[in-house]
Amino acid sequence: MPGPLTASTVPAAQTADVELYVEVQHFYARQMQLLDTRQCAEWAATFTEDGVFAANGLPAPAEGRAAIGAAAQAAQDRLAEQGLVHRHWLGMLAVERVDDTTVRARSYAVVLQVPLGGEPALHRSTVCEDTLVRGEDGALLVLDRRVTRDDLA
Template identity: 55%
Template sequence: MPHTGTASLDTERLYSEVSHFYARQMQALDDGRTDEWAETFTEDGVFVLHGGHDRAVGRASLAASSAKARAALAEQGIRHRHWLGMLTVEPRPDGSAAARCYALVVATPLGGTPMLHRSTVCEDVLVRDGAGVWLVQHRQVSRDDLV
């Protein structure tokens, strides 16, 4: 059913805002700006990976875990790029938004050939800060290769 009027414009604006948010967020992570990436989460933001086996809570923990992963990749001579697609964004009555997308991680050995490292589904609860900027309050990433 096609959307019309103000609701359509609001939905399109929300989709565009969240899409741009993810582009900035993933580029910060892939460029090694791990503190900046962690700032895209709420102060008490939660990141749950692999069905709950890996979990980070709070910006300091998020920054530390992403910096550690980045260092391990650098030591191996591998660069990761995150590619998000098939994004859906649903506004929630409390002003937050539920976002879901497929997230592919491409691994490229320096001087080598890119290869698909991981295929996942990313599900977020996004909230706005006092300045109206989107932040991740809760992220659940599920790998396609794990049950």
């Protein structure tokens, strides 16, 4: 019976992809926790200056880090006024290295809505498709995000 799959047992050509996969997962965990804890400026800083956030549930894409941050802050303010908390859960992540500085990532994103003092409920089921790029410091940033809600055509 083979042993556990570890970095030392993965063929060398796949090791870099495993490391990239883990890096992207960590990026999303940090990014979504920033949004869910209403740290909108910090969340927006995970996008490039010219980043785009487009969703079929929004009237128009938010273009540029400042617009993305302002839209996130407005949404978080509405949630706070309504006594609601959102928790984003990303899973079924697929990662593709395009080149040394660009990565494509596709995941299912589920949003749970929790009313203060109430029961959590599924709010949205979506597909999230990102183009990630390396910033000057080598960290991943979102250049383009496309969110498709499952309940909309």
